[in-house]
Amino acid sequence: MKRNVPALLLSGALRINELEALGVSRGELEELEVEGLIRIEGEEVRVLRAVQLAIEAVKRGSDIEEASRWLSWRDFEKLCVEALMSHGFKVKAPLRFKAEGRRFEIDVVGVRGSLVLCIDCKHWSLRRGLASKVRDAAAKHLDRCLNLASVLSEALGLKVGAKPIIVPILVTLSDMGFKSTCSVLVVAIYKLNSLLLELEDNLDVVPSIRAGKLD
Structure with missing residues (x-):
């Protein structure tokens, strides 16, 4: 799974076709769905657990300060x-x-x-x-x-x-x-x-x- 997928989702890329254009496969999204972090609804993705997704983004190389801005x-x-x-x-x-x-x-x-x-x-x-x-x-x-x-x-x-x-x-x-x-x-x-x-x-x-x- 590409390390920047959670970051892309949290930054607002929530349409399947948009994510695929950025090199994200449906399989990668399905893995995050199995983990309970997102839900795939038709051609869109809904973030369910923003904090866990941000933690995953940081683990994959996202800047911590940037990640903190995605969350409240x-x-x-x-x-x-x-x-x-x-x-x-x-x-x-x-x-x-x-x-x-x-x-x-x-x-x-x-x-x-x-x-x-x-x-x-x-x-x-x-x-x-x-x-x-x-x-x-x-x-x-x-x-x-x-x-x-x-x-x-x-x-x-x-x-x-x-x-x-x-x-x-x-x-x-x-x-x-x-x-x-x-x-x-x-x-x-x-x-x-x-x-x-x-x-x-x-x-x-x-x-x-x-x-x-x-x-």
């Missing part, structure tokens, strides 16, 4: 919600709450037992100043999570187990090259499922908020 933060939010629900979490997206006389919003919050995952979805990517941008976003997200900890039960409206553990997470399009910053986990969207599978076994080494304090 809402695309990321939907994928995060799907991932959390598939792992048995009850989800609120977004969660809006008040604490200390201020208003806050967290993109996605998932609750399973005592575990509370707070996710901030970032689909941007910059060649310069990326590390500082991630740090700034993480610091702001940590502040939101600390404030949530002070009003957790009231804000969530969901049953949380005893001694709740809040885990702040920043989800990005690409792998940033580091696992955490400012006491916030940083994970690429395509690694989110693996994180959810392994998280509870690694809570002793994961940045978290317990009893309203960083642990």
Whole structure:
């Protein structure tokens, strides 16, 4: 399969004859359809999972910054919600709450037992100043999570187990090259499922908020 097929689809080439003129075979499209990323409807192609398609485009050589422009933060939010629900979490997206006389919003919050995952979805990517941008976003997200900890039960409206553990997470399009910053986990969207599978076994080494304090 040609590496640029997902990029062509996301950039707006959605008619079969147009794609064939660009050297894309129907077989290549059918492979993406089998993966659940697109649907072939007559002579047109409908994109079903834009985030996964963008990830595939990046893997095949597309520029990360360009790929991020094809997506909205809402695309990321939907994928995060799907991932959390598939792992048995009850989800609120977004969660809006008040604490200390201020208003806050967290993109996605998932609750399973005592575990509370707070996710901030970032689909941007910059060649310069990326590390500082991630740090700034993480610091702001940590502040939101600390404030949530002070009003957790009231804000969530969901049953949380005893001694709740809040885990702040920043989800990005690409792998940033580091696992955490400012006491916030940083994970690429395509690694989110693996994180959810392994998280509870690694809570002793994961940045978290317990009893309203960083642990």
